[in-house]
């Protein structure tokens with residue numbers, strides 16, 4: 022025994038014993054408490070999930086637009102007719118032109134898109150309600166090219182849409198739904214047929230704007246008219262170009278009103294020289310984004 026203690030074999034065995042202890046004890050311990058750890062882990066995960074759910078619910082509550090219980094009843098109409106994000110349209114970008122096309126899509130849309138593609142210009146299309154397959158495809162083409170698709174009413178019928186706030190909402194909900202279904206995009210910008218204040222809507226205009234703003238939608242008038250709808254005759258392309266160039270000479274940012282309609286081929290003809298002239302004047306082009314500050318005639322906002 023004396024020879025064994027202190028011998029090389031003794032130390033070898035001692036080390037082996039320690040190694041065995043160091044492996045066995047934690048292993049036994051781990052197996053013994055594995056169930057408990059798992060249970061604790063699951064419990065913690067469940068608590069985290071509950072907290073996350075509470076935060077999500079609170080966030081949704083905070084983000085939800087407020088329906089005023091004492092306000093007009095139309096606030097409760099169409100509970101899914103809301104812009105997907107909070108309204109914060111305050112961005113002014115100088116030396117920028119926003120080309121806009123109303124009343125489409127039409128047979129002219131592919132021609133307009135082709136020119137915009139070649140000129141590398143993004144624009145905004147305020148479309149009306151046409152549910153045929155060709156029109157839906159043109160709407161998808163607008164989106165695929167990176168332009169902004171926006172609402173201009175479904176029917177474009179002044180007597181109908183401006184009869185009351187409820188009538189206006191009913192119509193706009195239709196174009197909102199059509200655009201969403203056809204393109205997958207939720208539109209946030211809109212334009213009043215005839216502008217935000219006109220002979221048909223002055224009695225309801227302010228209420229409509231308030232209600233649309235409450236729902237997160239942003240209205241855009243224009244400060245440069247191409248004059249392509251000035252009369253029932255076609256406006257010559259040269260006149261359209263000079264109207265826009267003239268209008269742009271006095272502004273730092275311009276929203277140009279044009280029309281995308283089958284008979285209006287002079288608008289298409291005017292497009293390329295218009296873009297070139299505006300570029301020569303130092304302008305860049307952009308489409309309307311959800312945060313683009315609107316140009317509005319008639320609403321203090």
Ligand SMILES: [Zn+2]
Pocket residue numbers: 123124173177214215
């Ligand atoms: Zn229009």
